[in-house]
Amino acid sequence: MSAGTSVAPSPLARWVILGVVGLLFAVPIVSMLGFTLRGGADGALTIERWTAILDPENARAYRNLFQGVGNSLLLAVVTVAIVLAVLVPTMLLVAIRYPRLRRVVEFVCIVPITIPAIVLVVGLAPVYSVVTRLAGSSVWTLAFAYGVTVLPYAYRAIQSNLSAVDVVTLSEAARSLGAPWVSVLFRVLLPNLRRGILAAAFITVAVVLGEFTIASLLNRVNLQTALVQVSRSDPYTAVIFSLLALAFAFTLLLVIGRITAARPRRTP
Amino acid sequence: MTATASAAAVHVAGDVGTARSRRRLPAWLGLTPFALYVLLFLAIPTVLAIATGFVDGEGAFTLENLAALGDPVILGTFLDSFWVSAVTAVAGAVLGALVCYALLGLRPDGAVRSVVDSAASVLAQFGGVMLAFAFIATIGLQGVVTVLLADVFGINLFADGVWLYQVPGLLLPYLYFQVPLMVITFMPSLEGLKPQWAEATATLGGNRFVFWTRIAMPILAPSFLGSVLLLFANAFSSYATAAALISQGSQIVPLQIRGALISETVLGRENLAGALALGMVLVMVVLMTAYSLLQSRTERWQR
Amino acid sequence: MTGATVRFSNVVKEYPGGTRGLDGVDLELTGGEFVALLGPSGCGKTTALRSLAGLETVTSGRIMVDGDDVSTVPVNRRDIGMVFQSYSLFPHMTAAENVEFGLRMRRVPATERRERAAASLELVGLAHLGARYAHQLSGGQQQRVALARALVTRPRVLLLDEPLSALDAKVRVALRDEIRALQTELGITTLFVTHDQEEALAVADRVAVMRAGRIEQIGTPEELYGRPASAFVADFVGLSNRLPGVVAGDRVSVLGSELPLLDQAAASGHVEAFVRPEDVVLAADGIPATVVSTSFLGSLRRTVVELESGERMTVQHSVDDRPGAGERVHVRFAGAPVAVAAL
Structure with a gap:
């Protein structure tokens, strides 16, 4: 609205910056998730490691x-x-x-x-x-x-x-x-x-x-x-x-x- | 306990003004819990930490440990620490400032800002050990990205050796908390840019480029520089991420203090930890003094 | 030198969602004229000013300066000088550097730049403070520097966006008179936005009262005060007693007194009549009333009285009369209602 005088960036610039940085910062988090889901047969993903936490058998470990x-x-x-x-x-x-x-x-x-x-x-x-x-x-x-x-x-x-x-x-x-x-x-x-x-x-x-x-x-x-x-x-x-x-x-x-x-x- | 004590002191403090005096304890007594606490758990440990640097194995005064600060090995470690801190501070500041710029104009209480602010706080103040794990899971020997690059593109991340567990390996994880810290510390300054300045620039004949180069950047310079110093100090004093990533050795100063504390003898000296602590405190005091000077200039401009 | 003419014709500013900041504004400023835009907050006066500056884009209508449509000209090429409400000085530059900035943008050579900036600072009486930074200047001084900065490029139009509202009362009056004197001397066409009616009446050649994105009335301060075109203007400009009345022919009857009706177009019937406090006097006989309170205002005194009907009205009179609270007095009308509004 205020014709080109505001301090804020254009929406395009804003979402490009936030998108790229956001993506880079998501990589380690997504990798962590991928890492914990790894190990199914033939490289398939599995939630075994997550369920194992609640398994009373592992309580001691x-x-x-x-x-x-x-x-x-x-x-x-x-x-x-x-x-x-x-x-x-x-x-x-x-x-x-x-x-x-x-x-x-x-x-x-x-x-x-x-x-x-x-x-x-x-x-x-x-x-x-x-x-x-x-x-x-x-x-x-x-x-x-x-x-x-x-x-x-x-x-x-x-x-x-x-x-x-x-x-x-x-x-x-x-x-x-x-x-x-x-x-x-x-x-x-x-x-x-x-x-x-x-x-x-x-x-x-x-x-x-x-x-x-x-x-x-x-x-x-x-x-x-x-x-x-x-x-x-x-x-x-x-x-x-x-x-x-x-x-x-x-x-x-x-x-x-x-x-x-x-x-x-x-x-x- | 302490709360009721000071509440009582506050209570009595107020009655000093009235004519009737009951149990008249001086109001300053209310300040003693704080003073005592800070003395016991901040002042004494700090003094002790530095003082042990001046004591030898038998408890006698010595400048031997201090002299060790001039040792090439120790100097080398300080240099490595400086290097890691400087690189991550500058890169983190530039990237973080860019993110701050992108966030300008969004409502501070809107959804995007809320999520970014919280994520930044988590990564900057909470991460530590967990960030090390994140990078082990990402670019460790069995990391998701490492495996992906090797399987799909045939690229071996570690062709030149496993650098993740060495000093260069600290760069990425450190950036992972430096950028968020920059977002937290620099955002208020950027938000302090008054729209009138942009409008005045425009009515006086300047365009957007003129506004950013001649008005905004000079105004933000002290605050940006201050943030770089803060980031430098943050990386310099950071221990957890490095300790979780590098389980042995003394690659940077905090790890060297670990070595000295768990009595791996460094350079065959005892009480070296104290001398190293002194060295760190000196660096930090210089950094934080410069930071607060820059900060006060920023505040004066942005009132 | 004669200033530029400015014309708003049917200017509309619509926000997303359909609300209108400006709802068909027509306004004309002759060369060198000082016009005040007056109205309550949110009436669109600042939007109108910012549209002329180019800081807001308008939805439709035309804004002309010296006959050229400037609606599509970007702010930095409109050749206007603007003074903001507050805090618009660049904090990292001295007062002199602030004033020089516009000249620098116009690539004026350094020596000329310095001379003109110094002259402009002298114009506002701050020649000696050129080396100070904004945070070393008082609020009034900051606004003077902002004025010097706006004037130094010799713009075609000067825009003042509530430049006095952040200042202390004393400074405010002094600076407003100075601004007016400077403007007369330079002959620069000026648009001045304010919410303070006293300020607008004091300095402007003509005052435009705005309400809900429209101009309600435009006229000289005397016209606005003496013949407000609507109840809104009568209420907003100056003090009024709002009394019940009945219009019949060319007369209006208020509290039993037959008074002349100024607005011949007013329809007959029950109305609310706006009577200025100076058009009511304390008298030996007339309408009986009881004094509620009285206040001393230096050169005059205002007294609130309660009539037997329960109506309250304010009477303005000489300081020599000193009615006490509870005293029985009589009042009578000495002038006509400035406006009547149908009920």
């Missing part, structure tokens, strides 16, 4: 893998709890009482991007020898380290919501109407930050389920380390589980997208 899945899910839940419990009250307190500390908190939360997990793990090894002495060697303690690695993502998700909501005015309004601070927090502030908190939780789950570096080098079992282990003896199963995990993460992030795409301005 996959025990490690299922334990990895279980551990990763547990870690995801504990990490979400830790991150939200530490981050949300801090960010609210800073927004309301210490606006000058915002830059500091932001800096601290972004730092983990600069410290690669492989570097962090060098220093985490001695820290975890202490943690193990205090809290035992159960896998959930890893969540403390994971919380740090997801800090940048969680911070950004919550902050983008926070900067769209004037928490100072909201809390002043609620206080002036006679609400005690507990009500301000649970009835006014948190409902307005629901979107950011949910997005932070989801991105945390995705990152934790994909984490390999720290678990591997601290010798814990999670989904990713189990996958690597299985792949040594049974690459097909490893690929099947990878596909499932990718599909799961994709769905999860699609849901985040829908949550954050709904315009926050229109919320009642």
Whole structure:
């Protein structure tokens, strides 16, 4: 409509680019699928390897893998709890009482991007020898380290919501109407930050389920380390589980997208 | 636990203003859980990681490990890491920017954008190990594409040796997460191009080509450069994909740290991991500082 | 120098789906004339302006500049200058480089380019800020640079798309007067889009009021204010008391007062009459009323009164009269309704 002045590309250019890149990016995924369907008689495709996963006879062979899945899910839940419990009250307190500390908190939360997990793990090894002495060697303690690695993502998700909501005015309004601070927090502030908190939780789950570096080098079992282990003896199963995990993460992030795409301005 | 503690602190914080004072805890106490957590699991590990580089096998202070950073073998590994990071950063940035351009003009909450955004996030932030498997299944020795090329076209992908499990083999899998990361980081900048700029260009006598070369590209340059740096840092610090693909050896720095940690003695030194970690952190700090400088310029322009 | 003439004839802009942004617009600007397009948001005023700029393609009708049909000429060859609502300065160029850009597109040699850009910046009073970037300028300064940039190429037509709406009230008034003075000096034909009726009346030679893709009325500010052609215009331009009335012959009876009927074409019967606040006065006798509220506006005072029938009306009067809320007063009409609308 606007005659040749818009920034956007022509539909032809758009779909050529998206088509070619999309096709290139589909090759590995399709190959994974093809790889797992391979091995029928005379080169025919078969779904045997997929059905074998559910076969109770193989349960023992996959025990490690299922334990990895279980551990990763547990870690995801504990990490979400830790991150939200530490981050949300801090960010609210800073927004309301210490606006000058915002830059500091932001800096601290972004730092983990600069410290690669492989570097962090060098220093985490001695820290975890202490943690193990205090809290035992159960896998959930890893969540403390994971919380740090997801800090940048969680911070950004919550902050983008926070900067769209004037928490100072909201809390002043609620206080002036006679609400005690507990009500301000649970009835006014948190409902307005629901979107950011949910997005932070989801991105945390995705990152934790994909984490390999720290678990591997601290010798814990999670989904990713189990996958690597299985792949040594049974690459097909490893690929099947990878596909499932990718599909799961994709769905999860699609849901985040829908949550954050709904315009926050229109919320009642 | 921590949540209720800080909630209570927030609660008390508010009452400071009112005349009645009950249990008056200072409001800053609400910040302690965060501070403590970050101290224990971010600050201390980082300091420890770097500090171990200055300690020898007996726990005494030494600069020996640091000197190892000048060793030709280690320097070679750093160079290989730089090389992989640079190639995938530049290629990933160009391809990713092209995808961003193609996405311009589509509704941000439309179906195409939703799918692309989610797929990009999965590949950029979640992939790791699974991307390695994807490429083993595609162009590994028994990979679908390898077999297809051999059977149908008679092309042997690995005529010159099995490069997938070597440094060059990292390029394709790394691109597989670099391009999506570019899409995520560069899209906001591209969307920040104001339609008024294109319209002003047109009313002043410039065509589309003039707009892109004289207006859009100069405006986007700092942000593009920043994204290249971010991609470089991302590849440089990436471990999982390489570890899953290359099970032994020290082809790039993160793998060398693995070697040092699981006490394959590298160059016959202990605590080399710390020195390597220091080297990595130095590189990352330089990259991220430059990135944030470029980023602040972009923000100033796009307000 | 005399400016170019502009003519819209029966211009229609239809969007996919059939809604019409412009529904048969006819408009003529004589050389050097300053015309304001006024209307509520979504009335099509910006679409009309953008069609003249070439930023929108029209579905049918013709747009002529100096007698040439420009409907198919691309934007970058239409030789128009345009100032946008905001943020249109190129952020990576200084103010001077922004102003030079149009000359660069016309391949003007470097020295001449610099001289003309400097002269143009001086015209808008910013000669000293040529080296600044947009983010180092205030909103008002940015719009001045945008104006200099639009004028430097000596375009045939100047288009202003709500250039003042993002500015503070004080700056807005100052800049609008400056724009008008500059336009008169340069004699450039100008089309100015605004939703602010006060702004339109203050600067334009003629004002075109738009509604739903059509021009409802076009005329001088005085005509528009004194003789609005429809209830919509009467309501949109200036303040009005909307009172029930009865038209009979050449008179209209409002609240028991017989007033002259300006619009002789109005049909007899019950109407809504639009009476300006300055056409009502506080008087010793007349219609009894009670003061509801009163507000001081500097040089005058407006008082809202409630009649015994429950009607409320606004009276404009001297600041020396200071009626208090609840006070009993009398009002009477001192002028005719500017418009009547059949009920």
